[in-house]
Amino acid sequence: MLEFAILGLLHESPMHGYELRKQLTAKLGAFRAAISYGSLYPTLRRLQSAGLIAEGGEPATRATNEEVPLLSGRRGRVVYKITAEGKERFQELLGSAGPETYDSEAGFGVHFAFFASTDRATRLRILEGRRRRVEERREGMREFLSRAAERLDAYTLELQRHGLEACEREVRWLEELIAHERSGKDPKITSQPSSDLPRRSPLKE
Amino acid sequence: MLEFAILGLLHESPMHGYELRKQLTAKLGAFRAAISYGSLYPTLRRLQSAGLIAEGGEPATRATNEEVPLLSGRRGRVVYKITAEGKERFQELLGSAGPETYDSEAGFGVHFAFFASTDRATRLRILEGRRRRVEERREGMREFLSRAAERLDAYTLELQRHGLEACEREVRWLEELIAHERSGKDPKITSQPSSDLPRRSPLKE
DNA sequence: CGTCGATGTATCGGCGCGATACATCAAACA
């Protein structure tokens, strides 16, 4: 999960940990809260020893040569870049769509965040899988509400009602996205100038 | 978190693990997915060795004597009940409102699920704290969107938009609940016949 | 000159998850 997200970001441009966390938090902010350093740094370590990323990249925004901000003393900032194996792994993850993709908000959110680099078939599989899960959840709540409503206190009832509504809204949202994908006006390519990697760009408009 | 939820449920009536999980999943279903046994059983163990719960309660729905479903052989079903210390601890948790209460969906959800047993002041503190967090999140996304919108691909944009909308909706919901709490008219009291423990009834006391 | 907030790297304990295993029992089906 974090692995996927980190590879995705480093695929766009080299970065150090702090920046990585900010971008992660911004990009995935819609579906999960802030990423903790307690998960970020160990994951970086794991990825590094797996050979998927490496130290020593030049951060993208190195306009002039600024002396490498005087990290004279001890801990300097460590810039990570993705390796060839890392890119391979990222492509592999882009095409995957297991249960972990649908189940957690986080898993789905990460995949969605990289939809611009995902092929249409996979996008559809993921959207439909997610819809299925949310529908199941919704049905569970509906049944619970209809069977036990009178035995519940007002707050539990309200919580349930609110959850149900959220599910219904998400299903509607997913439905729109799915319809859009299907009736497939295709990704018009508006080239993305952001990085050294050409970024695939999304659908119409 | 699980500790709180388990104590809350066992406070209503003794139960065994499987039942506990079902109730947990139903009651908290609005804010978190299913509870895993991989967390449930270790937590039960922890609570037990902390003296907050104990084995051997009679499950509430023992209408007639049904021979104790023939758990002749090995593993019988283990029924847990809350102890005096457990009740104390539960009361303590009911009144608490730290960051973990606002930050995670799950934390907030659990507290909300037991609002019927929470005093009005604490309810307000929790609702306002939660609102604050969601507002911060919302502002973060707004700023991100307004600053970086043109550099983002359509999917990231859509994800962001969706997240923002969800935040706005939750804030509105919280606002309503807060207003309701303040102007003190209570939700209807649905008296609780469920257990051997007299349950505090929801507000308007 | 101090200190405050942002930047930056890092570890530790512990919670909760997914996968997995195993056992009992009812009903459906062969």
Added chain:
DNA sequence: TGTTTGATGTATCGCGCCGATACATCGACG
């Protein structure tokens, strides 16, 4: 009659991720 499925039920293991915490540098502001 036997079997096989699905619900009920208890339990463990590895590990991802979180919150708390520590420490260091830097520019800005008073």
